Amino acid sequence: MHDTPAEAWFAARGWTPFAFQREVWQAMAEGRSGLLHATTGAGKTYAVGLGAVLRGPREAAQAPPLGLMWITPMRALAADTQRALAAPLADLAPAWTLGLRSGDTPGAERARQDRRLPTALVTTPESATLLLTKADARQLLRGVHTVVVDEWHEMVGNKRGVQVQLLLARLQAWNPKLVVWGLSATLGNLEAAMAMLLGTRARRPAPRLVRGRIDKTLVIDTLLPTQPGRFSWGGHLGAQMQQPVADEIARTAAEGGSTLVFTNVRSQAEAWYQLLLSARPEWAGEIALHHGSLDKAVREWVEAGLKAGTLKAVVATSSLDLGVDFLPVSRVLQIGSAKGVARLLQRAGRSGHQPGRPSRVTLVPTNTLELIEAVAVRRAVAAGRVEPRQAPEQPLDVLVQHLVTVALGGGFDADALYDELRRAWSYRALPREAFQWALDFVVRGGDSLGAYPEYHRVVLRDGVYRVEDRGIALRHRLQVGTIVGESSMLVKWFSSAGMGGTLGQIEEGFIARLNKGDCFVFAGRVLEYVRTQDMVAFVKKSSGKRGVVPSWQGGKMPLSSELADATLAVLAGCAEPGALDRATDPELQAARPMLQAQARLSRLPTPGTLLLEQYRSREGHHLFIYPFAGRFVHLGLASLLGWRLARARPNTFSISINDYGFELLSADAVDITGLLDHSLLAGDEADDALLHDVLASLNSSELALRRFREIARVAGLVFTGYPGAPKSTRQLQASSGLFYEVFRKYDPGNRLLGQADAEVLAQELDIAHLAASLARMRAQRIEAVTLAAPSPFALALMVERFREQLSTEKLADRLARMVAESEAVLDAAAVSAPASGPAPRRRRRTGPASAA
Known part of the structure; x- marks a missing residue:
């Protein structure tokens, strides 16, 4: 005998439920909401899916109304989820209907759903929100008894997650007994993430956090370069790894498996696809490319080939990160740094995507420092150090859009909606005056758009706020959502x-x-x-074989704090006497020549020290600093310190950044006394002086304008065009720029301007992380080194700057000369003082300011 229909359904297939699946079924039967955190491929869909089916009427003679809404962040994942739910629905609730609604849903299917929604609907945040704009939304959606939010870790930290929060608050207002479950595989702050999903409304019975612990082997290894060298820079090892990657794909295929080759950006995916084809021309048609800019039909063909096992390999970006089920995939290759522990775990889970099968991810370094990262990420995974995520606080552009959405969907009472909004986590502390400002903005266009009827989007009739203009309604529905990219x-x-x-x-x-x-x-x-x-x-x-690889906006993501700290910890271990002789990690042995070169020419950075390198060349005076805080923070730090140094002594700086540090290049010598005594590192997040200096050091108005363009689109100020007639980037930028200037001049208190400034600080500059980095730098011991030749770390930063200035050929010539210079210094030092390192150079060490 089996205690529940879910267990009986499992038994009929010869399966045995995991303990966490039984725990979810029991919690959902008790009417509890919660968050299920489990390894990718562990069976989360059946855990929550069967629990949701068993909560609804299963013996109905005809299809019940919409009761289960399953929200996923990606269209491909939505289709996969629909297929996964079809089997249990057919057996356990044969009267139920199952449908999918996303941007890819054909018009005929949408029309059928408009006549009658399915009992279970798999959809995206944008398509679910569009249902709220229907005049009879309350009648259509009040029967929803269960909402499942898949891949919550993917949405919790951005505005799509806020959009989901607002949707849930609306559904809970219509059905106080609504049960909500989130699914996650890679989160470091589970309790907080569950609260962000479920909101502030007191729930009885109490929600449940379920951790799905199963024995699943995860293998993280590295494809080692044969000649890593003593010097390396971004992309240095890429061509050297071409043949080894092709060999690994061939080996996996010979064993009957497929390989996913992940890159971080679309341009890199395009480049590696070409590299693999040039290595193995006979693979044409047997390997494929997948990223978000490719046509839907192309992507679907690739996904079908992966599922069928007919493709040896697919080169992909984050377009295949999430939980689409590709059983033939037995191997994942990660080209370059994954930039974060969570991202690597997510991608590793695409292999062995089934309980009991091992997952294997192989790291393919594109420069020697990524060998150090490989050791760091493996140790971070073993220690369970995964990045936390935080929801945005009170984004007013999303709120403005939501007000119009709800006004379309039957209208609203202002007091009731304000109370409802405060049940969503991101708006739990929303002041009434901020809500009133947003309401005034959609009703009369705020203080500066009152003369333009098209911005009077919502009207008050008999105490209810509604949208009455059909043109406004159409334009709003056409651009519901928070995904804003370049045209x-x-x-x-x-x-x-x-x-x-x-x-x-x-x-x-x-x-x-x-x-x-x-x-x-x-x-x-x-x-x-x-x-x-x-x-x-x-x-x-083209008849030619070479072409420019396109670059896409947002192409460079920063190293996460967790992975940066783990990398510094590995370097600290390498800095200990004899550590490299005792090292057992194959990556550290491969990186040994570079680490020894860095130690001889300079120092290895550690968590307790801040390394400063100075070097004089024909270009001028170079200052290299290595906070290991990620490229976004380094841009802010470099601009801030350059501005402070120039304020003390007039100078002009060129800036270069990577994830490990930054370079300041100037024509005149730099006095680093303010760095040695930590005075130039002053400031914390609440310090107005730091805020002033950061904004003064950058073109903050241009950054704010760029942010405002996105905010203007989400808030509905800028219309992106009708289907088949999109507006160009130039038109959209001109429109948003005009609003920006009008608000600055005539409505300086406009809260959307304030949001743009806040997002620049929080996201573009990551002011909290920047302030924390300054605090850590003040607590570190300063190690200042004057270089006789560029160190490996310094050379990598110089190459970042050269790439913006030189052609490929000229860059190669310049690099050859610089590497030869550094190699000569190393060789000369080895001859003159092999035991003690290179000739003495000036070093200055200072402790934290408190110890000075």
Whole structure:
């Protein structure tokens, strides 16, 4: 006998439920909400899915109304979830209907759903929010008894997560007994993440946090370069790893498995796809490319090939990060740094995506420092140090959009909606005056748009706020959501006979830089640009073999604090006498020449020391500093310290950054006394002087304008165009820029301006992390080194700057000279003083300011 229908359903398939699955079924039967945190591929979908099915009426003669809403962050994942739920629904609730609603849903299916929604609906945050805009939304959605939010870790830290919070608050107002469950695989702050999902409303019975602990083997190893060298820089090892990566794919295929090759950005994916094809031309048609800019049909073909096991490998970005089930995938290769522990775990889980099967991720370093990172991330995973995520606080652009959404969906009473909003975590402390400002903004356009009727989006009739203008309603529905990217252009084949097939989308700014006849790499092909017409870039196949790889906005993500700290800890261990001789990690042995070169020419950074390197070249005076705080914070730190140094003594600085440190290059010598005594490192997050200095050191108005462009779109100030007639980036930027200037001049108290400034500080500059980094730097012992030649760490920063200035050929020549110079200094030092390192150089060490 089996105690529950869920266990009986498992038994009929020869399966035995895990303890965490039984725990979820019991909690949901008791009417509890909660968060399930379990390893990717452990069976989370069946844990919550069966619990949700058993909560609804299963013996109905006809299909019950919508009762289960399953929200996923990706369209591909939505389709996969629909397939996973179909089997238990057919057996346990045959009367139920199951549907999918996303941006890819055909018009005919949408029309059927508009006549009658399915009993269980798999959807995305944007499509679910669109249901709230229906005039009869309350009648359609008040029967929803269970909401499942899949991959909550992917949404909790951004505005899509806030959009989900607001949706849940609305549904809970209509059904106080609503049960909500989040699914997660990679979160470091589980209790807080559950609170962010469930909101502030007291729940009885109490919610449940379920940790799905199962025995699943995770293998993290590294594909070692044969010649890592004593000097390395971004991308230095890429070409050297081409053949080893191809060999690993071939080996996995021979064992009957497929390989996912993950890169961090689309341009890198395009480049590696070409590298693999050039290494193995016979693989054409057996390996594929997958990223978000490719046409839907291309992506679906790739996903089907992965599922069927007909593809040896797929080179992908985060477009395949999430929980799509590809059973044939037995191996994951990560090209370059994963930048975070959670991201690596997420990608590793794409292999062995089934209980009992091991997951294996192999790191492929593109520079020698990533060998150190490989050791660091493996140790962080073993220690369970995963990045936490925090929800945005009171984003007013999302609130403004939500007010119009709810006004469309039957209207609202202001007092009742204010109380409802405060049940969503991000708005738990929303002041009434901020709510009133947002309400005034959608009713009369605020203080500066009152003369324009199109911004009087909501009207008050008989105590209820509604949208009455059909044009306003249509425009709002067309751009519901918080995903804001650069305007894209379709890429289509040029055909003299008419319009050709679609290859995908590419950012308008990239196409705008091309001339007729220019070649570029896209969708795994070398294409020749023909012309642009009606926001479509027409191309033809190029006869050449080389082309420019497109760059996409947001292409560089920062190293997480957890991984940066773990990397510093590894370096600290390497700095101990004899440590490299005792090291057992193969990555450290491979990186040994570079680590020894860094130690001889300079010092190895450690958690307790802040390394400063100075070097004089024909370019000028170089100052290298290594806080290990990630590229975003380093941009803020470099700008701040450059500004403070120039304020003390007039100077002009060029800046270069990477995840480990930054370079300040100046024509005049730099007095580092203020760094040695820590006076230039002053400031904490609550310090107005720090805020002033940071904003003064950067073009903060341009950063704020860029943020405001996104805010203006989410808040509905800027309309992106009707289907088939999108507005260009130039039009959108001009429109948002006009609003920005009008508000600055005539409505300086506009809260959307304040939000833009706040987002610059919180996201662009990461002011909290910057202040924390300054505090840590003040507590560290300063090690100042004057270099006789660029150290390995310094050379990597110099290359970052050269890439912006030099052609590939000139860069290669410059690098060859610099490496030769550093190698000569190392060799000379080894001859003159092999036991003690290079000739003495000036070093200054100072302790923290409190100890001075």
